Amino acid sequence: MRLTPDVPAPERIDFLLLPRFAMVAFFSAIEPLRIANRIQGETLFEWRLIGRDGEPVVASNGMTLAVDHALDEAPLAPSLAVCASFEPEATIDQTLVDWLRKRAAAGCRLGGMDTGCFVLAAAGLLDDQTVTLHWESLPEFRARFPGIDAVESLYEVTPEGFSCAGGSSSIDMSLDLIRRRHGRELAERVRDQLVHDQGRGPASRQRDPAAPEDPTLHRALALMDANLESPLEIRRLAEELDLSWRRLDRLFARHLGTSPQRAYLARRLDHARRLLQETRHTVMDVALACGFASASSFTRAFRQRHGMTPSELRQRH
Structure with a gap:
């Protein structure tokens, strides 16, 4: 989810699914990219799913989703979104922290969806950044990580990374990505297919x-x-x-x-x-x-x- 527009297609994005991740946020991020590929008639975006051990991951709604790779076998992609929801810190250990730090050191741009920023912050990867999380988790995050600028916006995209509040805000962040990469007209056509109300900017309120x-x-x-x-x-x-x-x-x-x-x-x-x-x-x-x-x-x-x-x-x- 880089800010620069000259990213060759197909653009590859990895999604790290942590136990009890928010499925609505994940699918809301994927669907605009899928529709953009269909409308354009070519593969503009590709995505892979990563789980800790390569086994299917249980979402917060009790459904399971198969993944493509385990941590230790996943190839590097330009961007990685950490997908979490309830109890994100219960999934954090040194193995995950080291893996995320290696990705960042290799040039991968990291982002958090819903409460994914808890994991990135625990790994020390959000210093001096502006991020957002689901409004319900903001007070706890601010108390745990006072040095990180956490705001109640729909999504944030900066040169360092990206984040969104989860839920339908994932649609807005993906539409923003499509607009920046491939133009406003395609983004509007995707929005119409989603029957999504007017595209919201990052500064829009969460609630x-x-x-x-x-x-x-x-x-x-x-x-x-x-x-x-x-x-x-x-x-x-x-x-x-x-x-x-x-x-x-x-x-x-x-x-x-x-x-x-x-x-x-x-x-x-x-x-x-x-x-x-x-x-x-x-x-x-x-x-x-x-x-x-x-x-x-x-x-x-x-x-x-x-x-x-x-x-x-x-x-x-």
């Missing part, structure tokens, strides 16, 4: 905020939060809720004391503030992740909401 008590208001805010990068028109929002525009206005006025437009903008700008504080994404990346087409309009709205520019907030943190 929704706490829900309000009113179920209709909850649905309205959930729709807003699901469309931060490409905000819905308020008329479209009302149609999705099967409400008139006036009823939607009254709903927000009664419960939040504001209009839907202002509430939507506030949520986008509050999300932007969290991203600026908790990630290293550029101001422009954060602006795009929050539905702003230009840095100037983002800066102006951000100052009105938070009393300072995005750059000033960054300097304080």
